[in-house]
Amino acid sequence: MDELLPCNNFNRKIIHLDMDAFYASVEIHDDPTIANKAVIIGQDPRQSNGHGVVATANYLARKYGVRSAMTTMQALRLVPAEKLVFIKPNFEKYRRVSDKIHQLMYEITDAIESVALDEAYMDVTTNKMGNFSALELATNLQKNIYRETGLTSSFGVSYNKYLAKMGSEYAKPFGRTVILPDDALEFIASQKIEKFPGIGVKMQEQLHELQIYTGADLQKQNIKFLLDRFNKAGYIIAQQAKGIDLRPVISKRPRKSLGLEHTFDVNIYDYDKLLTWLRNYSCELAQKLRTLNLQTRTVVIKLRTADFITITRRSALAVATTDAMTIYQHAKSSLEDEIDCVSGGVRLLGLSATDFEQKSYETLSLDLF
Structure with a gap:
């Protein structure tokens, strides 16, 4: 049934850059005295009648089970009081730092698709830097970001957006992953369904009911079955299981x-x-x-x-x-x-x-x- 899938394109070079715990990292950079604390970006529920949601948290807080979109009241219960720091988000500050990071990206290519303040895809198939590999470009960018902002980032490099994002998530924090065409299927097979970008909690539960827990399990499925069971989403995850993602990096042409x-x-x-x-x-x-x-x-x-x-x-x-x-x-x-x-x-x-x-x-x- 593979004939139902589009032909793959191995000619592109895509970087997915993701800053590590961005908001929290910016605050820690500005105040190193909280570096060994569980830093949660969100309003302190003790000062807001129990209201508030976690925007992000540093990796120490995550070890206690704190996650983005969790209520700050839940986070308060998870972390020992002596370790806990709540900081109200300062998005103007985060935008300023994000601008510096994007300026460094634009030195490499104009083909940049910004997903958020701390995350972007870059198509470096052709770029401004000359005859460098995508890994060299991404590594140099990672170093420049750290030098200019003091913040760490992670990146994934592959021939499409989907795999590049999987790579950056796999590498965190302060890591790098390159997924070559010959390695793509094996890499996908090794990943839990929860690690697949775009597969939400509801679909994860549905896949688990079908005894699909990993990329390997997904690769074994009949495409028509996935289509019938999940409609368009089934066709998309069937492509992803085979390492296919033809979406372009969509950059907005900057006004002159x-x-x-x-x-x-x-x-x-x-x-x-x-x-x-x-x-x-x-x-x-x-x-x-x-x-x-x-x-x-x-x-x-x-x-x-x-x-x-x-x-x-x-x-x-x-x-x-x-x-x-x-x-x-x-x-x-x-x-x-x-x-x-x-x-x-x-x-x-x-x-x-x-x-x-x-x-x-x-x-x-x-x-x-």
């Missing part, structure tokens, strides 16, 4: 610039009127940046004079921003540098932002925390 401009019906000679236009542009541009979860490091004004000469002036920001006043002040300064052109009349005025820092790795902080 974002801007506004207007050609006036009558040339503008009034400097204050041009500043009013710039203020309005700055507010609208700042709103657009926030909507797209972007920050800008460079503000550009564009002028077209009465005699149709076009002038652009770039102003670099010390810190990436979405703040309208900061954008306006830099635009105003650039306009002041061209005051002679302004006095001769302005036919067109534009304002744009470029050199973005991506801020799309958003995690919602809910009242649960």
Whole structure:
């Protein structure tokens, strides 16, 4: 029945990078005195009337049985009080660290699919670094992340996303796993069903009822049986059991610039009127940046004079921003540098932002925390 499955593709080189206990690791890095504590990211139930959910926990806390999505009250019962530290999540801090990590990834390839602040797929079949193996690229990235942030990560390398993710999970913490085409089926066979990405608790229970506990058990199943029993999900796990995953790494093409401009019906000679236009542009541009979860490091004004000469002036920001006043002040300064052109009349005025820092790795902080 293997003819029901698509042909495999062994030509790709995919890295799955996963930070180790990311939120907790960031907090421990900032406060080394809690390094030997069971650190739980979540609101202390003793201070929140028993409310709260574990966002993540360090590996010491996990040894006591603490898991993500567990209530913090349950976690409180599992860990000795003298070992326990609760920290309320600071997602703005975690986003800043995540941005640094993603910048290091973008030095290797633009084919990056971010799953969360701490997790991403990278297609390095072709990349920016030259003739290096995927293992060399991933190892160097792991070292650079540790050097730049002081945080550890794990990665898996294989010919598809599914196996790369299995590899990173297999390696944790601070590990690396390479799954080659010739080794894929054996590796899958050795894994418990609970280790298969995408197979949730409910399906695990259903598979256990069918005496399917490992990848080896799954590989023995008839594809039609899995289709009949689990519909589309059955077809997907049948592919996974054979090491097949044709999903591409889906990267969002980063915007190069974002801007506004207007050609006036009558040339503008009034400097204050041009500043009013710039203020309005700055507010609208700042709103657009926030909507797209972007920050800008460079503000550009564009002028077209009465005699149709076009002038652009770039102003670099010390810190990436979405703040309208900061954008306006830099635009105003650039306009002041061209005051002679302004006095001769302005036919067109534009304002744009470029050199973005991506801020799309958003995690919602809910009242649960």
